[in-house]
Amino acid sequence: MELSVGEIAELVQGDVVGDGGFIIRGVAPFDEAGPNDITFAAAAGYKKRIDETKACAVIVPLDVRQSKKILVRVENPHLALAKVSTLFHATLRPVTGISQQAYVGNNFKCGKEVSIHPGVFIGDDVTLGDRVTLHPGAVVGNGVAMGNDVIIYPNVTIFESCQIGSRVVIHAGSVIGSDGFGFATDGDRYHKIPQIGIVRIDDDVEIGACNTIDRATFGQTWIKRRVKTDNLIHIGHNVVVGEDTVLVAQVGISGSVTIGDHVIFAGRSGTSQNITIGNRVTVGPQSVAFKSIPDGQIVSGIPAIPHRLWLKISNIVPKLPDMKRKLAELERRVKKLEKS
DSSP states (O other): OOEEHHHHHHHHTOEEESOTTOEEOEEOOTTTOOTTEEEEOOSHHHHTTGGGSOOSEEEEETTOOOOSSEEEEESOHHHHHHHHHHHHTOOOOOOOEEOTTSEEOTTOEEOSSOEEOTTOEEOTTOEEOTTOEEOTTOEEOTTOEEOSSOEEOTTOEEOTTOEEOSSOEEOTTOEEEEOOOOEEEOSSOEEEOOOOOEEEEOTTOEEOTTOEEEOOSSSEEEEOTTOEEOSSOEEOTTOEEOTTOEEOTTOEEOTTOEEOTTOEEOTTOEEOSSOEEOTTOEEOTTOEEOSOBOTTOEEETTTTEEHHHHHHHHHHGGGHHHHHHHHHHHHHHHHHHHHO
16 A cells, blocks of 8 residues: 555644655654654654654654654644555455355345454354454354454354344453353352343453353443453453453453443453442552542542552552561650659
8 A cells, every 4th residue: 555644644633744745655663664654753752763763754743843754743642653554554354254164053134245254153143244263263152243344363263142232342252141150059059140131342342362251141241332342351241341441461240240331441451349430430450449429530449549649558568577676665765754
């Protein structure tokens, strides 16, 4: 693909400083780019070295105004890079039709240009939209419905009756609709509670590799539009994950938790069950929310507390041994004074 710098700037809503007619033939990292590539420099270290890159053009933030290179000045360089990289490295989707090595159950319905690879298992009463791709080893249970332009990577399992929207991507090894962790005890034994709900995944969601999203006990576990999950995520039964929420690696969400829109769970963070996380909340790495959190909060720690308070506590913890020693000395002196 070839695009002029001006065309790229129009795509990312940026301003050109230099020759807008120069033709770009690729996107590459800062230190590996060639004379026909565009790269980006957002971090302070790279902004100081813009003239050192061999790329002919550089995507930069608005505070960079001049250079020997052609500049594309944008408000959000990372977003601009994502858009440009998508253009130059579009995913190829070969249309294979339905492989003879795939198993297809009764009453199967599909749209146009589906790609069902060898080793796929499709149960009864399954409905697929247009341009759905099922990679080898994918298992689609009875009654599953998918929208258009869905990509299911190898060894993904989608259990019965789950609903997948359009433009959803599910990466290798993930399990959608496994039983929720529901057991009742009589004091000595655990008795399984039937998990008869479903998982609903809305449009434009991307699920990372080796995720597990449990079906609801009743009703639905609901992943709303544009949610992005990293690898190794667990989402319990009857959880609702709000729009545009991000779950980073090894996050664990307990059952019946409601998460608002635009929430960020950092790596290895999690929740207890039956709580509500408000809109635009950020839960810090390795933090656990045991209570509901109102809108707009940033929390850290175990249990999760306001981030600024957690910073103060974290600053005190290394000083505790010295504080203990001083306290013991004060106690000794007080006792000595009392005796006198």
